[in-house]
Amino acid sequence: MTDSAVIDIRTVTDDDLPAWTRTWGNGYLRSYTESSVDTIRSTAGRDRLIGAFDLDRCVGTYRSSAQELTVPGGAVLPVSAISKVSVAGTHRRRGLLSRMVAMDLQGAFERGEPLAVLDAAQYPLYGRYGFGPATAMAWFEIDVHRARLDPRRTADVSGVLLVDAREYLKTAPAVYERLRAVQPGALRRDEQWWLDATGQRPAGPPDRPEPFFALYLDPETGEADGLLTFTAEETWGSMLPRSPLWIRDLIAVSPRAESALLRYAVTVDWVTTVHLPYRAPDTLLPLCLGDPRAARISALSDYMWLRILDTPRALSARTYGVDGALVLEVTDPAGHAAGVWSLEGGPDGASCTRTGRGPDLRLGVRDLASLYLGDDSATRLAALGGTEEVRPGALARADAMFRTGRRPWSPRAVLGPRYQAGAP
Ligand SMILES: CC(C)(COP(=O)(O)OP(=O)(O)OC[C@H]1O[C@@H](n2cnc3c(N)ncnc32)[C@H](O)[C@@H]1OP(=O)(O)O)[C@@H](O)C(=O)NCCC(=O)NCCS
Structure with a gap:
């Protein structure tokens, strides 16, 4: 060897x-x-x-x-x-x-x-390099018969428009950009990505049948506020339709658009199961159904892992839930993020500079990553032992500052054929 x-x-x-x-x-x-x-x-x-x-x-x-x-x-x-x-x-x-x-x-x-990110195929790999789980995802399987949506009464799908790949491609990127501007955890999708997602890239992989595409146009403004990509398979058993439908991408800039697109997917005739992957665990979507328990979580997992490389730049770029100040002592075996940092922040902005003062909280760079987008709580991380409250009250202050009203989300579209083979 x-x-x-x-x-x-x-x-x-x-x-x-x-x-x-x-x-x-x-x-x-x-x-x-x-x-x-x-x-x-x-x-x-x-x-x-x-x-x-x-x-x-x-x-x-x-x-x-x-x-x-x-x-x-x-x-x-x-x-x-x-x-x-x-x-x-x-x-x-x-x-x-x-x-x-x-x-x-x-x-x-x-x-x-200032940051590095990745989707970890295996949980135990990346903590040792200073990455921490920063967003989570839930994968739902919706039992259509239990969803209690009736196309005549409860399933209002007005505004939903079925389109072809070309029309979708003209409109969908702008919808995503509007979401990305306000969605902590979102990454850019470039032109190649959209060509791939719609099967329009000339040298694209041959194993991807073209999906179905829908847009949501707000009935009052006419503006496209949502997009949906899905595939479905015609399946029968004992003369009954049993077709699964796989949502590949569902992006919306308003709850109204989001629920209309899900209602559309759940009321497609012949479909008995709808697979809804990669949502934030606090997604509103199950609550759009007549019976939210029809949306069973089939996987609940850490999702995007994050590594802070430049602590002052990262911490001063985000806003915080309440005005407050914290001195954080960050340990980092690789050295990049290490130091004692004075953070002053609030809903309007923040500053973060090196300080000679004693810390309020002592934490590893991995825990800082889990706090960064608001997904985890300092109190919880302290219970796990990686974060230490040096000055009483610092954990509660960190939670009030770092946590966000809604959990961060890294929207992910499923492009390849493996999804239908039963991932996750
Ligand atoms: C995961 C993979 C890249 C690891 O490569 P590797 O060269 O064997 O990793 P290293 O030898 O550098 O290991 C680094 C550390 O991670 C640990 N480690 C590696 N693979 C691990 C695993 N699957 N589970 C738990 N720990 C693992 C090692 O024990 C080592 O620990 P140490 O630092 O305490 O000694 C390799 O096994 C692989 O290609 N797997 C399949 C593809 C995959 O999962 N890629 C990750 C995609 S996000």
Whole structure:
């Protein structure tokens, strides 16, 4: 076996892409196709691709992309979004992941990106690198017969319009941008993303049948306030329809639009189960049904993990629930976020600077990440032992400042065919 120290961790070149793509596919249990190399090549200029190489053999993959994250109050921060992390089965548990993460986070820190984010495929991996779970998601399965929605009375779907991919593409990105401007936890969706989502990218993956598309136009203003993408499968049993419907994307800027689009999905004839993935756990959607218990949670999980690299920039970018001041001592084994920081913030803005004063709260960088978008509470993190109240009252003050009225949400559309195969 090659000594791990001689395995080279380096930036990937164009010539490396086929082997890099194959290694990534092996890690994610996805078959290799030429088109997946083309897909990665099409964004390679903008993304940072790292590989681990044992002599000339690619044995590890890692990608980070320049992204934008909306934080409480509506500010948008540049973030490094990490994906395609894998190490070949022949080379696991020899520290290659740790070396790729360290190289990439150091690069993000030097470029001045205040945060890094990722979706963790496995919970135990990223805490050791200073990431903490910052948003959560609930996955619902709706039993249509129990939903008690009657198209003649309770299921008002006025405003919902079925459209084709081209019409959808003209309108949907602007709806998403309106949500992103106010939704803590939301990331940017670029033009490539929309072409992919609608099956309009010429060299797109061949395994994606075109979904169905709907928009919600507000009956009073005529403005598009919501979008819905779904797939469904015609299924029968004993002469009864038993079709499942999978919501792939449901974005709305008003509760009215959100509930009309869900009602539409739940009242499509022949459909007996509606799958509604990746919602914030406090989503209003189940309450749009006649019987909210018809929406059973089939998965409840941490979702987007966040890593703070620049504490003053991150903490001064968001707003806080109440006016208040806190001195936070942040520990960070990698050093990036560490220090004693004086935070003064409120609903109108905040400042955060290094201080020589003693701390009110002592916490690890991972706990700071879980507080950052308002999803977790300092009181809860202290009970778990990672946060320490140095000055009495500091936990309650941190909760009043950091927590948000609604939980943050990282909207995610499901694009690939795996969803129908029964994820999560
Ligand atoms: C997850 C994966 C990238 C780990 O790569 P690796 O090179 O074996 O990881 P490392 O050797 O650098 O391990 C770093 C640490 O994480 C731990 N670790 C690694 N994989 C782990 C796992 N699956 N569960 C729990 N701990 C794990 C190691 O024990 C090590 O701990 P230590 O720092 O206390 O010694 C690799 O197993 C893989 O490719 N898995 C399949 C794809 C995947 O899940 N990717 C993650 C996508 S977000």
